[in-house]
Each structure stands twice: as C-alpha cells, then as structure tokens.
Amino acid sequence: MAGKPQSRYDELIEILRASGLKATRQRKAVLLALSSSDDHPDANELHRRTRVLDDDVSLTTIYRTMSELEKNGVVHRLSFEGEPARFETADAPHHDHIIDLDTGHVIEFQSEKIERLQAEIARELGYEVVHHRLELYCRKR
Amino acid sequence: MAGKPQSRYDELIEILRASGLKATRQRKAVLLALSSSDDHPDANELHRRTRVLDDDVSLTTIYRTMSELEKNGVVHRLSFEGEPARFETADAPHHDHIIDLDTGHVIEFQSEKIERLQAEIARELGYEVVHHRLELYCRKR
DNA sequence: ATAACTGCAAAAGTTTTGCTACCAA
DNA sequence: TTGGTAGCAAAACTTTTGCAGTTAT
Numbered sequence: 001m002a003g004k005p006q007s008r009y010d011e012l013i014e015i016l017r018a019s020g021l022k023a024t025r026q027r028k029a030v031l032l033a034l035s036s037s038d039d040h041p042d043a044n045e046l047h048r049r050t051r052v053l054d055d056d057v058s059l060t061t062i063y064r065t066m067s068e069l070e071k072n073g074v075v076h077r078l079s080f081e082g083e084p085a086r087f088e089t090a091d092a093p094h095h096d097h098i099i100d101l102d103t104g105h106v107i108e109f110q111s112e113k114i115e116r117l118q119a120e121i122a123r124e125l126g127y128e129v130v131h132h133r134l135e136l137y138c139r140k141r
Numbered sequence: 142m143a144g145k146p147q148s149r150y151d152e153l154i155e156i157l158r159a160s161g162l163k164a165t166r167q168r169k170a171v172l173l174a175l176s177s178s179d180d181h182p183d184a185n186e187l188h189r190r191t192r193v194l195d196d197d198v199s200l201t202t203i204y205r206t207m208s209e210l211e212k213n214g215v216v217h218r219l220s221f222e223g224e225p226a227r228f229e230t231a232d233a234p235h236h237d238h239i240i241d242l243d244t245g246h247v248i249e250f251q252s253e254k255i256e257r258l259q260a261e262i263a264r265e266l267g268y269e270v271v272h273h274r275l276e277l278y279c280r281k282r
Numbered sequence: 283a284t285a286a287c288t289g290c291a292a293a294a295g296t297t298t299t300g301c302t303a304c305c306a307a
Numbered sequence: 308t309t310g311g312t313a314g315c316a317a318a319a320c321t322t323t324t325g326c327a328g329t330t331a332t
Contacts, residue, residue: 127279
C-alpha cells in the first residue's frame, strides 16, 4: 500500500501515475522543471530547464508530456498573442494574467467579481462557462 | 478635391489611402472580403473569400495587408486557443468573445462593468490597460 | 518616373507524427 | 512480457521574407 508521498520526487511520481502515465525518467524531469518554475515557460524554454536536470530529454517529449498532462488537468496551456504556447502547473488557484507590454513580464491576478460577471453574462446568453481567458496587456502608469 | 465617398467601394479606397497604403486591386478585394464577413476568418479562409471577388490575390498579400491594416488600427487580429490568427474589421465597437466549444461559433458581447473592473484591477497593480482579451469558452446550458 | 507593391518560392518557427528501439510495470 | 514511451527525422502548418518583376500615383 502506497503511503503519503515521502518527498517532492515521490509526489511527481504520484501525479504521473494518477494521470495514467508511466513515471519515466523523462517525465519526472519535465514535471520537476515545470513545477519548479514560477513563470510560464514555452516548450523550448522548458526543454532547456529540463535538460539541466536530465540532459537526455527531447523536445518531442516536452510536447507530448504537456499534451498528456493538459488532458488530465495537471498543466494549463497558455497562449498569448503571437507567442508560442506557454505552460504552467495547474496546482495554483485559478488566476488571470497581466502582460507588461514593455518588459514582457506576466503577472497573475485573481478577481472573484470578474468571474461572477462572466458567469452572469454567459448565462444571459444561454451558456455556461467551461473555462475562460482574460489577459490585460498593460503599461506601467 | 475628394468629396464624400460615393459608394462602398470608394469607402474602401479611402480607408486604404488614410492608412498610407496604395489602393491596389488586391487590397481592395481583401478589404471588401473582410468587411463583408460577419464572422472572423483566418488567413486561409479570408484568402478563399477574397478569391471569389478577385481570383488573383496571393496568401502572402492577405498576410501583408492584414499586418499593415492592423498597424493602422483598421483591423484586429484575434488569436484564440490553438487556432491560427483570425481577423475582423475594427469598425464595430469594442467587444469580447464567447466561443461555443461544441460548434466553434463565436459570439460577441460587451460589458461595461467588466471593462471597468479590469481597469481598476490593473490600476491597483500600478498598470494601465492598453488592450485586453477576454474569451469565455462555453457550452449551451 | 519611381517608390510601393505583388507573387512566387523558399525559409523560419512551432507543433505533430511515423517509426523503430526501449523501458516501466 | 508487453503495452506504453522515447528519440529521431520528417512532415504539417502558419507566417514571414528575399527577390525580381509590376503598378499606382
């Protein structure tokens, strides 16, 4: 019987297993690299970071792992304007993004009020919101 | 002296001139095709529609024309999740989008309340909103 | 006349896929 | 043992670019 995960590493293995995936060396590395990131790397950047941990992981595996984990709700795929897709782990509570137009930095924020308004608007049009994207492209004041 | 535009066609020519672009046969066709669309075609679809009006317009010209007109605020480039970019004329008042997950249809809506909340949130974080994207991925209730 | 423009072909960039070998369970 | 998985190379797809010839003004 599997007890509580003993370490970060065991945790990753559990996440993979729970998603119905084999806990391969490569996937553990990718997932560790992503979950250690506090920003939103694209596939290439994630590949670079993963290689620091394990230098034998291909870009293909990055894409395939992200797709699998996205299917299982473990990661989110973000797609900002004109950029390649970026990824984040889904463990953080839901939030939206402010993109600083001058620096490219991404800031997370959360607004219960906006969420409620969105649901309300959708409902009026006969819809229910499955998920949403809100991005504010901003400049410092 | 150029008077008021006499027709839809003259209008298009004026728009192009006002953007500092030559009113070529191809651009007139692209712009006519786009402004006749009440949905949001991607480059390929716009190419198809343009060819109905003038069969000698290349995809390259579609892209180049969209980029030029976007620069001049005449068209907006929309980028939904995992799709190629779509385009719309900028003449309609600002609105956001509901994407029907089952049909792929895009519905436009507008909410002054949400706009205000966005500005407020950005301001609290020291930013001002230059533009934003709000997309609700929905299902019929 | 001439600077802007077009189409073509090729390139660039991201993401996916077919295949053979390999490995976790 | 064996079905899932990895890497590679190639393909698919969207978008951009260099270039040589054409056109709007």
